[in-house]
Amino acid sequence: MAINSGPPPYPGEVLVQPVAGDEVGFFTDSSICIGCKACEVACKEWNNVPVDDIRYLNSSYDNTGELSANSWRHVSFIEQKRDDGVAWLMNSDVCKHCKHAACLDVCPTGAIFRTEFDTVVVQADVCNGCGYCIPACPFGVLTRREGIVDQPAETHVAQKCTMCYDRLKGGDEPACAQACPTKSIQFGPLPALRERAQRRLDVLHQEGVEAARLYLADESDNEVGGAGAFFLLLDEPAKYRYPERPITPTRRLRGMWLAAAAAAAVVLAGVGAAAASGRR
């Protein structure tokens, strides 16, 4: 699969070409995001994601607000007043494609599945709109698509980023990554992206940008088993409205079920014993 296009993201870097079977993902380097929102537009155009409401959010240059069924990329604009002036942090958020995906765990219909690229995708035609996945997501990525007049078949259906599953199958990189003019959004095999991100972080630290950090690059800052989309941030995750330590709520499900089963067994055993003794 040869799906990276354009120049390499950083001077002197080489392109990373994923090969079949690679686990692929996004590395979003917010330190070079210019907030142009080309990712949002490219995503909507390619995936036919509808415009639901044209309204002013009173939130800097952000009129998208959050990820939802109708916004699969969301550029946040965080204005900060600092001692030496102002800062304007921009970051393009996206579904994290968790390695331990709660949405997938709770989906009763099998509409959400893990692809051969190790990404997590909702099949609109299988989803029954039960909505279990919505509270399950630790990042608030999923919502149901409601009231889109020209797409009635997808009404009430949960929707989110597919990492352009169709494009990946066709040998193209996701639309947002291709549209990004500064390569703030990079697509490729995750191990190579993680290495590159670490090098970029080292450079920023050398330049004195001490607050720079990686988010979700490995399993150390989360309990979602690692992510297929990770970020280089210039401040604490909370400033970007990210959970400091996201947890897959279904993470302990197996344990809980086992505990429940054990408890039930104890109860049943107790009841059985009582019945047996009562019979006596």
Added chain:
Amino acid sequence: MGSNMAENHPVGFQWVMEAKLKGAPVIHVDPRFTRTSANASFHVPIRAGSDIAFLGGVVHHILENDRWFKDYVLPYTNAANIVGEKFRDTEDLDGLFSGWDPAKEGYDTASWQFAGMAKANSAPEGQGSAAKAEPSGGLGGGLAGAEPERDETLQHPRCVFQLLKRHFSRYTPEMVEELTGVPKERFVQVAELLCANSGRERTSAIVYSVGWTQHTVGVQLIRTAAIIQLLLGNMGRPGGGIMALRGHASIQGSTDIPTLYDLLPGYIPMPHAEDLDLQTYLDGHVKSGGGWARLDSYLISLLKAYWGEAATPENDMNYGRLPRIDKDHSTYRTAIAMLEGKVKGYFLPGENPAVGSANGKLQRAAMAQLDWLVVRDLFLIESATFWQDGPEVAGGQTRPEDCKTEVFFLPAAAHTEKSGSFTNTQRLVQWHHQAIEPPGDCRSELWFYYHLGRVIREKLAASKDPRDRGILELTWDYGASGPKAEPSAEAVLREINGWDRAGRLLSGFAELKADGSTACGCWIYSGIYADGVNQAARKKPGSQQTWVAPEWAWAWPANRRQLYNRASADPAGNPWSERKRYVWWDAERAEWQGEDVPDFNRTKEPQYRPGEGAGGDAALSGDAPFIMQGDGRGWLYAPSAVLDAPLPPHYEPHESPVRNRLYEQEANPMREIYHHPLNPYNEDPEKYPFVMTTYRLTEHHTAGAMSRNVPVLSELQPEFFCEISPELAELRGLEQGGYAAIITARGRIHARVMVTNRIAPLQVAGKTLHQVGLPYHWGQRGLTRGDSANDAFPIVLDPNVHIQEVKAATCDIRPAERPKWP
């Protein structure tokens, strides 16, 4: 400076980001902290309209601290030229230069000339019959007479170098702080960074956009930047230069092959009414030295492209058929003429003056005086429907039935629906191929104008009237074919490239002849179809060629990627440094070599000196890199070609709450003012104490037709807003997310309030100065609607190029009710 590159040129900004990742400092000087500032090394907030004070301060810093590049400045600029005795500077006349004629509101530039030289022939006097002189064309750098007197020691009190020093002597860091609001320490830091990153080993580039041009001192602003870049040795060298980022696709192309009234293709000046015949015209325009000395071959080849066999030496090459100008016919002057009932009909192809031009109210009133108006656009824009749903109709001031204008709306094809070229900021011509058929009645511009011409010619076919010959004799065959009879864009490109009598496509403008044996539609584009190949359609990836990438598309002229690149070598022809090696003299092969196509006579050795009476290229020395200037030198001092100043002074904007601290003369004395009830100016700074400025957002495109009608873009910036500081919000009781009225003598416009620290108040002349930011994309139509920021701005223009001052004016701002937009 004067550019919000990340927001308005995001694709080009990737290269700035790459330079920054390689370690280049990126400085953003702008009234607002924008998405560009957020990605710059640092941001310097500045008062809108004070840029010359800032740049003049940089010139002062360079000269005072001896940071100029001597080995470059001495041979390559006119620093050593001695100016005539009668010249008086703004330092002598408190903001005016010698030669000021208050009655004519213009300058007699005789006293600006170099010692021992006559007035240059591009000086304005004697041209045109307008009250104000009206030069035309792109002929910079004309000089008359012999080599001027020079003092290579730069000690002569009237040499350009000393005049420059004196002119900017009061532009100290303290004065910069006083005028611009930039703390002097911050200013010195910027000036030092520029100096430190210039010289043999390094170069700095300056990027500007309409944040510089849309002022009454726009041309002088860019002149100041040019002086800095010449003093630091940053012109004609890789990584240097001044980049004018153009506002939309192929706006560069529409200047090269112009939609401007005073130009013929390739910056050939439009003839004036007095230029009765070809020889008179050529005598008045041909320069003795430099590239413009061959103007005759460029113009005659153009006449042959227009009229083919019908242009003969016997009929003066049909020169008499060319239209003439007698005065300013620029867009604002034309709007005013409409208002006065002097214009019958008007074409608006891809332009929306009801929203995009200064003083929208006047623009709409002007169009309502036409007999007919043709609008060609992708969408039904405000300029096509102003009579029906404009703000004046909504406000009850006019009624649709009172508008006498007959409006024809013709749907246009988008760029994906036709083949053609885009010429970008760096003169790169890139071909695009048609992807889909235009829907319904939509047609390309080429289709429209070709068939318009065809029908007019058919209607005139029987005419014996001599005035119709110019149309009937035109060559008018561009291979229209297919079900829609679409002309071939490549046929047009071939005509632009030019051919000889045998029909062979020319290899470049060097082949052009003045004897009528060549035809060429635009001399600077000649070579774009060399060898019968559409060179603009080349798309060889950068990874498969050198770093200059000469095989990606085609750049005018002659596929040169960097103009005046002879200056990348020292006078002896050697690179200034290994690091900045670009074009150099190869003594063994006795020719210029380089990474790029040398912008110089290939075989002219560096030691060449012109003999007595030499003309054209032969008149320029082997160490004169600026070959389109009459003397081959970079002009620190401009005795001609600019009307309003030979050296740039800081003038206040026409509307300014601040007094000019430097001169008694407040604003540009030559700025074009238009007094009319529909164009009132803010007179009282007490009443209008704040500075307002307009700009664009990434999410929208210019006057908005191409974005306000697109749902995925409209939702990203869904409402007209104004940006103000928390301090101004507090002062005027404005609330975040509430509504405000922006008040001027032109009326009130309403906007959502965005309170942000990104537009900080400044300390200017001892007082707090507040600025109001206004994106100008909105109008009455589309998926997102709102007041148009340009309705708040008056018409007041730069005298050289007639560009409106919408980057700095005054206003008040008050809380308001939610406006009644649906």
